[in-house]
Structure formats: C-alpha cells, structure tokens
Amino acid sequence: MTIVSGVDVFAHLVGQPEAVASLRAAASGTGMTHAWLFTGPAGSGRSVAARSFAAALQCVSKPVGCGTCRGCHMVQTGNHPDVRFVVPEGLSIPVALMRELVMRAATTPATGRWQILIVEDADRLTEAAGNALLKAVEEPPERTVFLLCAPSDHPDDVPLTIRSRCRVVTLRQPSPDAVADLLMSRDGIPAELAAMVASAAQGHVGRARRLARDPEARTRRAAVLAVPRQLSSVGAAFDAANGLISAAEAESDAATAEIDAVERAEMETALGAGGTGKGAAGAVRGAAGQLKELERRQKSRATRAQRDALDRALLDLAGFYRDVLANQWAAPVRAIHSDVHAVAQAAAERWSPESTLRRLEAVMQCRTAIDANVKPRIAVEAMMLSLWKG
C-alpha cells in the first residue's frame, strides 16, 4: 500500500467520517484508551485505520496527524522504533511470536509518546497466542497501546476476553463511488474503469486497485464470471471446479514461489551452503531441520494464499448470482459486475428466483466449508454440481 506523505494521515481512510472523527479526538487526548479493536468488512481499511491512528499518536506537531512531521512520516513508512506490526503470513499467529512481541511492547517508548503494537488479522490469533496477548491487555504498561484489526463477519474470532477490554472502532463498507474517487485521485485510473472495478470489488479498496492496475487479475475475474455459462453437464461441473482450483493454485504459486526461493537461498547461505573446506558439508547437513521448518512456514503461507485466491473467486461468483437475483426482482440496486450485465439478465429470465437463491447459498456454503477446513477441491466440486443443478 503506497502511503503518500504530506497529506493528512487519515486521508486514505475512504468513506469513514465517524471513525476518523473519534480517532482524531482520541489522538489529541479525548477518550484515549490502551486497547483498540478495528472491525469492518474485508477491504474497508482496518489496517489503514490502525496505521493512520498510530501515526496520529506519534505525531509531534499540531494538529495531530499532520502527515508531515517526523513522527507521522516514520510510522507511515514503517520505520518508527515504537510501532511494531504483526502481519501474519501463515494461517495463524503462533504463541511464541506473540509472547516475544508482548514483552517488547512492555518497554518504555524510545522516542515517541506511545509504544504501539498493531496486530493485523487478530482473528488469526491461536488460542494460546490470544491468552498471551490477553495478559498484556488486562494489565497494560502505562504508555503502551494495542491496536487489533479483525474482519467484522468474524468478530467472535477474537476471544471475548480480549474484545471486552478494547474500544471497538467499526468501519463500514465504503461506497463504490468513494472507492472510485480514491482510485481516480490517488492512482490516476480512468473514470470508467474505476467505476467498474470499484463496484466489482464490493467495497474492497485493495482489491479494486488490484483489478484496476493488474490486467491478469481482470483476466482471472473474467474466467470466474464465465463459469455459470459453462455448467452444461456433470462433467463440465467437474472441469469448472478443476479450473477454479488450478487458477487459485497458479495465483498463489506466482505470489509465493519467488519469495520462497529467495528465502531458501538466504537461509542456506546463512547456514554455510556453498562453503568449502573441512566441516562445511557437515554443517549444511546438520541444518536440514531448520530448512524443513522454513519449508513448513512457506507451505502454511502458500495454503493461505491459495485459500484467499479461491475466496476472492467465490466472492466474485456470489456477486454474479446476487446480480441475477436483483434482476429477477427488478430491485433498484446497482449491479456488482456491471460488465457482464447482459449475461446476468439472460440468466434471470431462464432461472426461477428460488433456484438463483439456491445457487447463491451453494457459493456461500462452499466458503463456509473451506473455512471449516474441508478439502477445497471437494467443497468446490460439490458447489459446482449444485450450481449446475440449480
């Protein structure tokens, strides 16, 4: 996420005036507390809000959150010594990491006013990691602030004991217009494309930007939206499922393979690979365990990337069926996928509203199933068959 310095720190928080007002007030001293929980739908800017708030807290000029002073600048570029980020790459945040961070968070701030710990995806805390964090949140050191982010469709995923000790900031889904405006003003995206991707991304700012800037992401989306027309038989349903899974695998591979190789090469060098002389070969052999551990972490990251990619595809698909349903009821709402409007209209004439609803349910059930650790292939196959049958 590119953060431009020089403008107000809250400028990138799209369409959230209430949240911005209360955060700004807290940063200047009214209603400040030691633990905050940012909730909101995916892409609404939870981590942006947390980061902006941290910048405002470390701001050394007036009014707070100027975006130009040293404090604001360092937080926004991720260099502030008193602000620590936890961005989980794997499926969960392990307890060992949390213990270490909690210990460091207890120290006195080095330069700023506050010692800040930002946990993105706090819903991925394991139970043990949550307990480790809870101890710190229960009895916070005097100048320490915890900023936790969690998607609002799963606020329950953050343990109740933590939730009850936090001040909750609820972000709402930004309107397509607000997202389109941001894309046009900040990234210079043409108006027509910006409007299309803003509604297709369903309020997810990051996803909208990705769609606008990456033609491959648009191709993948088009392939997903073509699925409903391809389901002509049981065999076709299995082929479509296979296509969806392979696309998700390819996407996650492309995202992680390069980093994996670099990480592995770095670790091997650190452990003495390629060295010559007595004992060099033995040292590398002894390090096999560490490499295995690295591979395990990389695999966890790849699994998550794959599931995220699949979930994006399923959301696009759900959006299509929602458009069909809106068409059937002639509901006065804007279509999510405006570019395939004709297909949705044709489908609306062919299907009954009940069967469209059943299809929409099947997509949502598939997402729940994958969340519950069902093998993605099996869940997607079952969904495709339901979509075919209607």
Added chain:
Amino acid sequence: MSQASSPQLTPVLLVLGDEELLVSRAVADAAARAKVVDPDTEVREFDASTLLPGELAGLLSPSLFGGNRVAVLRGGQDAKKDLVAVILDYVKAPDPDVTLVITHAGGAKGKAFADSLVKAGAEVVPAAKLSKHRDRVDFVTAEFRRLGGKCGNDAAEALIEAVGHDLRELAAACSQLVADTGGRVDVATIGRYYKGKAEVSGFTVSDAAVAGDVPAALEALRWALHAGVDPVPIADALADGVRTVARVASAGRGSAFQLASTLGMPAWKIEKAQRQARGWTPEGLVAAMQAAAVCNADVKGGAEDRGYALERTIMAFAAARQGGAK
C-alpha cells in the same frame, strides 16, 4: 528353503533383499547346514559398516584348530571400499571350511558390490519384499508345505485377508494353524481361527458405498475404523469415489484406454467406475457429492461422532443412488 541334501557347503552366500523374515531364515539355514556337517561349527556375526578389513582377514584365514566356521556379514550395502576389496579378493579363492554369508538390502546402494559377488560365483538367495498379491499367496502355500501341512489358494487368500501383509505374522499364523489342526487347512478352518480383516483402506469402503452395497460398505467401515484407519482419508476416499464415477459417467461410452488420457486416470480405475456408474443418475451424483462435502467437514471436527458421520454418508450415497433410479 529346505535343508540341503548334500553335505557340500556353499563357501559364499549372498542374501539379496530387505524382507527381514526371509533374510533371517536364509542366514539360519546356512548355519544349520554347516552344523549338519560339523556340530561344533562356530557362527559369528559382523556389521559390514564397522568391520575393519584386518579383522575380516583374520576371521577368514585357516584356523589352527580346524573346524568349520560360519561368518555372517550383515548390511553388505554399507561395506566400505577397502572391506569390499578384501572380500572380493577372498571370494576368488574361498576357504572350504568357512561359509561366508553376506546380507545385502538389494537397493541401489552398494549395488556394484553385490554384482561383483554374483559374478565371482557367490550363491544368491533372493529375499526381496513381496509386493504382489500372487507372491504372498505362494508364500503362504509354500509355508504350509514346509511345515508339513497343506492348504489351497482360497484358504491362503483368506488367511492373508485376515492377518495382513506382514510376512512374519503370516509365517507365525501358518505354524500355529499347522500345530493346531494337524496340517489340513481350508477356508472354513481359517474362518474358525481368524475373524475379521487386518487391512481395510478407505477405498474398500468407498467402492462398496458407490456400488450401492450398503451392508458391505458399513462392514468395511467398521473394520477400517477398528483397525485404526483415520476417518479423514476414508472421507476423502468416499468423495473420490463419487468424483470418479461422475467424471467417468459424464465422459460417455468408450473404451477405458481411450478415456484414460482425457480423464487423466488409469484404465483399470475407469473400468471399475464404468461398472459402478450403472444405477447412478446425474441428480443422484449431485446429492452424493454434497453428502461427501458435508462428511469432509464432519470428520474434521464438524460432528461429535466421526464414525457416525461416515456411516450417515454411506446411507446418503445409497439414498442418492436409489432416488435417482426411480
């Protein structure tokens, strides 16, 4: 592996393979044969990876007091270069009073050593793991013959199904049966002594469930759970069964070999699925696949009783299959 009729001893024996039972039998046989010739034969064992060439030379040179000796060298594949040289040198002119037995795992490691031994005239005793079903049946029938009993192929099959694939357990079962029954063993005898199945995989369950044979599927499921198979692979196998039938059925008619490349499945799997596909309708397959997806969530913590979740899926398959036939 009957005892040698001639008192002439083999000077060098190579036991090739990694089936532990067969290896230990071959070694014991060699020692027993030597003891027939000379009851005072001394048997000593060594590990090839740690034995020094000098020790071996001392061992193989003629003894002052005469008498026969058996030297067993375990793990020939791990022998170091200098030890190999000494052994190959010895094999050219072996001592008639010494029987040298070398065991070798038979893999790629140390293959050159094994090959040179064979070329130099060592007698080879095969002891490879039995991987084919046919070989196991032959082993069981041969085992009964060796113990002075008799058994048909059907009885051997029944015994393998009940006891499992481990040769040591099979051999123990054979000797127990011969001792208890006096030698004549048939299917009924095995049914009396062994109840149950030793090895049931998820695919056994899945095959029966997809074919619509509920009693067989439930029985196989119970045996599989009893034998300690985890419910998750069973659930995966159930889903795989439906997927295979659905994909084969929708591919239309055609020979299994033609379909094999388009479907990316082996031909035997396609043939089996074509047989199972009779009785399934597209709607039935949809319902079955949904049941399989629910089952997958259930065995991963979605249900209280994972065994019951699997049973319910088998029943759901049967209902989906019958519902489609109407």
